[in-house]
Amino acid sequence: MTASAEKTQPGSVRVAVQKFGSFLSGMIMPVIPALIAWGIITAIVVNIEQFSDGWAVADALSTIVGPMIHYLLPVLIAVQGGKMIYEMRGAVVGAVATFGVIAGSDFLIAEFNAALPEGQDPLAEVHMFIGAMIMGPLAAWLMKKADGLWEGKIKAGFEMLVNMFSAGILGFLMAVVGFFGLAPVINWFMDVLGSAVSFLVENQLLPLTSLIIEPAKVFFLNNAINHGVLTPLGVTESAGEAGKSILFLLEANPGPGAGVLLAFTIFGVGAARATAPGALLIHFVGGIHEVYFPYVLMKPTLLLAVVAGGATGVTTNMLFDSGLVYPAAPGSIIAVMFATAADSYLGVILSVILSTAVSFAVAAVILLADRRRNVGGDDEFSSAVAKTAAAKGKSSSHLDNLAGAAAVPASSTEQIRTVYFACDAGMGSSAMGASVLRKKFQGAGIENVSVTNKAIAGLPGDADLVITQQNLTDRARVKEPNAIHVSVDNFMNAPEYDDVVELVKNSGASGETAAADPISAPAGSGGTATAVKSGILTLEQIRIHSGAATQDQALQEAADILESAGAVTSDYLQAMRDREATVSTFMGSELAIPHGTNAAKAAIKASALSVVRYDGGVDWSGDHTTFVIGIAGVGDEHLEILSRIATLFADETEVAKLKAASTEQEILDLLSAVNEG
Incomplete structure (x- = not known):
């Protein structure tokens, strides 16, 4: 396979939007189950009220609906956002601060409604989803910075007192800021967004949003739109008299992607055609939309197909006045059907069918026109998968499976030596x-x-x-x-x-062993192994932590250990960060091996390894990591032991032993046994 990679520039606008959207998604997605629960309760209450006359159970159950959407869900979002920044301490402060925004908004709306002339419709409550997404992380970040100011300066015995009161005082201050400062801004912003959506709906222009949303999905830029705008507005609309929102369907409709994959199943060539049926099932039933992105990237004119399909789905839902009660996550046909409002099944089902049909028709024309030139061969499809993975910025098992399907040719006409x-x-x-x-x-x-x-x-x-x-x-x-x-x-x-x-x-490989490069050949492999210098890995360079850590904290610790061992200068940490910004050092088997870039050789003074086990895990660019092995290497000294560590981590039994080790000495003994070969 030949694959191309879209190099990500850390400072680019695309990456900034993608990271912002991913952060918003990280706050919203864990709260989706609570949104679903709210939607189920709302649907039950509405249906009971339709088929009963003042049943006391319905009246009692209805009292849950308002507080859940107005208080519980925003606070849960704030808790998640604060936790992402500063664990539970940030979560608590973020939740307190968000209550200030909620109360401030309610106070302003109550004052406005009190001044309205008699008979004029009052303003409805503003549900502070956006306020929570701002205030939760902001308060947590300020708490983290504040703690850093007096870290190590508190007298022994007073740490808990200072920690409790500092968090309480900051929570109070941020609640006041939210009440008087942020609440008016969010109310105004929600009013502007609501007016913009109303304008699009009233003028039959809502289908034009597909021109933005569908291409944004392919480049993983949709989260900022979906979670930053559509979800808050959709929740507000669904919580009102309508009881549903079309906005939940603008991005979740699986029809456009299904049409493209169906077209590849029938008219595609090579690996793209072979993998399309499986991808179609994963996308349509599993709700994993990213599996169709490589097919579109392989032939960018297919953006016309998904845009046309998306616009068709939106138009259909507008004509039938259909919508969902709560966000469909993931965007599976099953999730969409569960979230569909009681009066919207016909419109939603037709929107999915018609969007699929239109997307399929446009994609079929494009594929048939290019099929004569064999567009869509294995190399091109593999390249598109790599571009998609680069755009996402972290690993994906679904994209890996697509890449694997086209990764290696079935045969080679040349002998491989x-x-x-x-x-x-x-x-x-x-x-x-x-x-x-x-x-x-x-x-x-x-x-x-x-x-x-x-x-x-x-x-x-x-x-x-x-x-x-x-x-x-x-x-x-x-x-x-x-x-x-x-x-x-x-x-x-x-x-x-x-x-x-x-x-x-x-390819016909057999016979005597060819000479291998001494840089990488371990003892016994047929090459010349470099002797391992003692001191590359010592007991002082191995640590066990019962809790979790962020990726940057793990990088910091690895660099600190290597620096303490006299192996690197303080500049090496930035070189390790630069490496992760371009290519993740996650290896699989819960292992990451951070090291510097090729330009960082000047920061390495000696060869050394650091080994840290985080029993609570590390989120390593989307991959769960338990072991972080930092590397500094002069020449070839470190590669022998590193080669044998690779052999160890490829064995699940040995990995289990390392995870079960209760002391640093046990880990050293296990690694030393490998080193002694």
Whole structure:
């Protein structure tokens, strides 16, 4: 496979919007079950009231609806947002501050309604979803900064007193700021947004939103629109007299993506056609929309298909006045049907069918026109999958499965003898990946193939096969234009490895072992192993934490350990951050191996490893990580032990032993046993 990667510039507008949207999504998505519960209660109350006359149970149950939407849901959002910034301490302060915004909004609306002439419709309550999304993280961030001011300066015995009162005082101050400062702004903003949506609806222009929403979905920019605008407005509309909202369907309708995937199933070619039926099931029934994004990116004119399909669905729902009671998450046909208002089933079902049909028709025309030129071959599809993964900014098992389906050709006309596992620096991930693949080759009886790790810049141009991380394949392809290229995401247990083994066997690999590069060849692999220098990993460089940590905290700790060991300067931490900004160092098997960029060699004074186990886990760019092994390497000194650590982490039994170890010494003993080979 050859895959292209869209290099993400950390300062770009696209990445900023994507990160902002992901943060909003991180606050809203965990609260969706509460929204669903509110929607179910609302639907039950409405149906009971329709089929009964003043039944006391309905009247009693209806008292839950208002407080849930007005108080509980915004506070839950604030708690989640505060927790994302500063764990439970931030969550508490954020919740208190959000109550100030809610109360301030209610006070302003009550004053306004009291001054209205008799007979004029009063203003409805504003549900502070947006206020919670602002105040929760903001209050938590201020709490974190405030704690940093007096950290280490409090006399022993007074820590709890200071912590409790500082949080209480800040919560009070932020509640006041929310009451008098933020509440008027949010009320005004919601009024402007509501007026804009009303204008689009009244002038039959709402279908035009598909021109923005559908392309934004493909580039993972939709979260800012969906969670920042559509969900708050939809909840307000659903909580009113309408009891439903069309806004929940603007982004969740699975029809446009289903039409594209159906067109590929019938008219596509190569890997795209082979994978489309499975992707269609995952998308339409599972609600994972991202699986259709690579198909659109492979042929950008297919944006016309999803836009046309989306606009058709919106138009249908407008004509039938249909909507959902609460957000459909994920965007599955099952979730959509559960969230559909009692009077909207016909409109919603037709909107999905018609949007699918229109999207299919437009996509079919585009695919048939390009099929003669074989557009949609395996290389192009693989490239599109890599672009989608790069746009998302973190790993996805669904995208990995698509990549795996087209990752490795079934056969090769040339005998494969030289395999390079390449990464940016040639220091960490490539060494571990090469070790795992080499072991698989040995297990399959393949003996005449050299498997070595290289920096991409150091690829010599003589490779038969090059394996890289998805975001680096495009760069490797420039250095090795004549090689077969395979992209992987999970370095420890990538499913593509087994395909590579079969490919190499089918190419006729057999016979005596070829000489391997001493940089990456461990003892016993047929190459020359570099002796491991003592002190690269010591007891002082191993730690166990019972709690969780953020990715940046884990990077900080790894850099601190390496610096304390005399292996790196203080500049190495930024080099590690720069590495994560371009390519994640998550390896699979709950392992991350952060290290600096190739430009950071000056910050390395000696070879060393740090090993930290976080029993509470680390969210490593979307992947759950338990072990963080920091690397600093001069020459080849660290690669021998790193190669054997890779072998250990590829074994689930050994990983379980490392997780069960109760002391740092036990972990060192387990790693030392590997090192002694």
